[in-house]
Amino acid sequence: MTTRILIVGGGLAGTIVANGLCRQLGRELAKGAVNITMLGADERHLYQPGLLYIPFGRMREAELFREQRKVLSHHVYFHVDPATAIDVDGRTVTTASGKEYGYDYLVLATGSRITPEEVPGMAEGAHWFYDLAGARRLREALGVFTGGRIVVNVNVPHKCPVAPIEVTFMLHDFLKERGLWDKTELTYTYPIGRLHGLEPVANWAQPEMDRLGIKYETFFNAESVDPNARTVTSMEGSTLPYDLLITIPPHKGAQVIENSGLGKGGWVATDKKTLHRVGSNNVFVVGDTTDIPISKAGSTAHFEADTLVDNLVSLIQEGCMAREYDGKVFCFIEAGLNRGTYVWFNYQVPPNPVPPSRMVHWFKLAYNRMYWLSARGLM
Ligand SMILES: Cc1cc2nc3c(=O)[nH]c(=O)nc-3n(C[C@H](O)[C@H](O)[C@H](O)COP(=O)(O)OP(=O)(O)OC[C@H]3O[C@@H](n4cnc5c(N)ncnc54)[C@H](O)[C@@H]3O)c2cc1C
Known part of the structure; x- marks a missing residue:
């Protein structure tokens, strides 16, 4: 009998799971005892962290994409046919083309998406860099910005919990390089009472912003943007005028998750250690799609995916789970255009940013190139 593994979502997490399974299940795949199918929404795989560099002209668009089929092991049956309905009781997934896929194990890896439309005026009045179209528009806006x-x-x-801080420090250096810093007032706003959700990162970022002359406002939850008046107003009653508004829009999980009744906002209730969908012993959730209260980041997705691969292999070969996810996250943080730091943490150990250096910045640039090896499971 063939064990069917169905992966929905061919981004970072889904790809690492698929390739990791192929590496460890070579014998079973060769005998036809295991079959791995992936349903994706795009022929191309996007390296999302590279979007941060597009507005500053520090990466080219072509560097961010690879053909998904070439990133995947040839053992994976990959279909560009997005899931439209997931029935965990009936153990089937229906797709846009009307096909129905059964499974023995289901991996939900549909990621997250930006929803600027949730804040009135944001889509019309703001820029962002969280998708390619947004990053392009921001590059154009910065190109003509004169202060x-x-x-x-x-x-x-x-x-990416640190991208907002990174873009702020990179903007500072970018404007300085162009002789525009003295003509610019840069203000960073954050929804809670400090500059970052991770307290040690907030404690590191605040003196850096003070030193560079970057202003900030906390307890600022955007309620609306007025594109004509060029203002952004918070639920707390503060209104900030802008010439250029760069927003990190709110996010939701994939529409198919909500439509299938698998989680409000598209986030799936997930056991933080086993990565089971709560209530299903043959459905796993990995990457941004989980509702685990830790950072939604590529590294989170990667470490979760590694755990899940070991567990699926162990379930297939030995009938039991191998290990638990310990909450590990590792994030590089650009502290400007030429300096970087990093944090790592897990469920037990809090993050502790090291002093920024050129060396860490270079490591991050090197990782941007090495990502494709990591997605293929080669590092
Ligand atoms: C600007 C930016 C900077 C970032 N920087 C970093 C960083 O420095 N470090 C870091 O660790 N992380 C970073 N991240 C975050 C990181 O990219 C994500 O956390 C990571 O991609 C999550 O992986 P995932 O597989 O869960 O989701 P994704 O990689 O988004 O993959 C989800 C996939 O599911 C597909 N999908 C959606 N719906 C369906 C459907 N119905 N059927 C089939 N497929 C579907 C999507 O098309 C997509 O391919 C950054 C992100 C951005 C945008």
């Missing part, structure tokens, strides 16, 4: 008020406005939930 004025820039607001970096952070909304939650969002993926």
Whole structure:
């Protein structure tokens, strides 16, 4: 009998799971005892962290994409046919083309998406870099920026917890390089009472912003944007004027998750250690799609995916789970255009940013190139 593994979502987490399974289940795949199918929404695989560099001209668009089929092991049956309905009781997934896929194990890896439309005026009045179209528009806006008020406005939930801080420090250096810093007022806003959700990161970022002359406002939850008046107003009653508004829009999980009744907002209730969908012993959730209260990040997705691969292999070969996810996250943080730091943490150990250096910045740039090896499971 063939064990059917169905992976929905061919982004970072789904790809690492698929390739990791192929590496460890070579014998079973060769005998036809295991079959791995992936349903994706796109022929191309996007390296999302690279979007941060597009507005500053520090990466080219072509560097962010690879053909998904070439990133995947040839053992994986990959279909560009997005899931439209997931029936965990009936153990089937229906797709846009009307096909129905059965499974023995289901991996939900549909990620998250930006929803600027949730804040009135944001889609019309703001820029962002969280998708390619947004990053392109921001590159154009920065190209013609001659000085004025820039607001970096952070909304939650969002993926990559450090990208808002990174873009702020990179903006500072970018404007300085162009001789525009003295003509610019840069303000960073954050929804809670400090500059970052992770307290040690907030404690590191605040003196850095003070030193560079970057202004900030906390307890700022965007309620609306007025594109004509060029203002952004918070639920707390503060209104900031801007010439350029760079927002991290709020996020939701995939529509198919909500439509299938698998989780409000598209986030699936997930056991934080086993990565089971709560209530299903043959459905696993990995990456941004989980509702686990830790950072939604590529590294989170990667470490979860590694755990899940070991557990699925162990379930197939030995009938039991192998290990638990310990909450590990590792994030590089750009502290400007030429300096970087990093944090790592897990469920037990809090993050502790190290002093920024050129060396860490270079490591991050190197990782941007090595990502494709990591997605293939080669590092
Ligand atoms: C600007 C930016 C900077 C970032 N920087 C970093 C960083 O420095 N470090 C870091 O660790 N993380 C970073 N991240 C976050 C990281 O990219 C994500 O957390 C990571 O991609 C999550 O992986 P995932 O597989 O869960 O989701 P994704 O990689 O988003 O993959 C989800 C996939 O599911 C597909 N999908 C959606 N719906 C369906 C459907 N119905 N059927 C089939 N497929 C579907 C999507 O098309 C997508 O391919 C950054 C993100 C951005 C946007």
